[in-house]
Amino acid sequence: MTPAERDQYPEREVALKNGRRGRLRFLRQDDGDRLGDLYEGLPEEAGRFYWPHPLDREHARGNAARADSPTEVVLVLELEDGSLGGYAWYRWRGNEARASGFGICVAGPCQGCGAGRVLMERLLEVAGRVGPPVMSLTCQHANARAVELYLKLGFRVIREGIVKGRRQWPAEPQYWMERRRR
Numbered sequence: 001m002t003p004a005e006r007d008q009y010p011e012r013e014v015a016l017k018n019g020r021r022g023r024l025r026f027l028r029q030d031d032g033d034r035l036g037d038l039y040e041g042l043p044e045e046a047g048r049f050y051w052p053h054p055l056d057r058e059h060a061r062g063n064a065a066r067a068d069s070p071t072e073v074v075l076v077l078e079l080e081d082g083s084l085g086g087y088a089w090y091r092w093r094g095n096e097a098r099a100s101g102f103g104i105c106v107a108g109p110c111q112g113c114g115a116g117r118v119l120m121e122r123l124l125e126v127a128g129r130v131g132p133p134v135m136s137l138t139c140q141h142a143n144a145r146a147v148e149l150y151l152k153l154g155f156r157v158i159r160e161g162i163v164k165g166r167r168q169w170p171a172e173p174q175y176w177m178e179r180r181r182r
Contacts, residue, residue, distance in 0.1 A: 037084070
């Protein structure tokens with residue numbers, strides 16, 4: 001998303017269910033270390049659900065370096081203390097892409113407090129005008145809270161299958177889901 005496109009969506013103040021406050025804003029190129037802190041603070045199981053993207057500082061810095069990419073939209077939830085409580089993105093391949101990939105991760109203390117929902121709602125708002133008309137994702141059956149959130153936000157299961165085993169996790173069932181934005 002270009003800086004000019006981002007200017008159409010000002011930062012938004014949010015309050016989470018646990019009383020924490022923050023603001024939704026777009027990822028900036030200087031956010032690499034804070035995004036790395038978010039990744040490194042996630043529980044080990046996050047790697048199971050946020051696959052195949054590595055949750056390490058190097059990957060975080062690379063993501064931040066692409067903050068001005070015209071083929072991705074990346075939001076962060078910046079908490080009052082300056083840390084990142086969550087991160088959501090969608091990316092596509094070129095101007096003619098039919099669909100985009102999607103990912104989200106939420107810091108442990110912000111899980112179950114509405115952080116995922118506020119990130120997703122804002123991301124869907126932006127996706128209504130920027131990027132391909134369809135958002136696509138995969139989600140393991142075992143990630144029940146995420147599946148429930150995606151269904152509530154209008155994603156639909158288009159097929160089911162098995163994600164192959166990786167790292168220390170065995171193969172397991174997953175959904176392929178999508179949501180039309182325009």
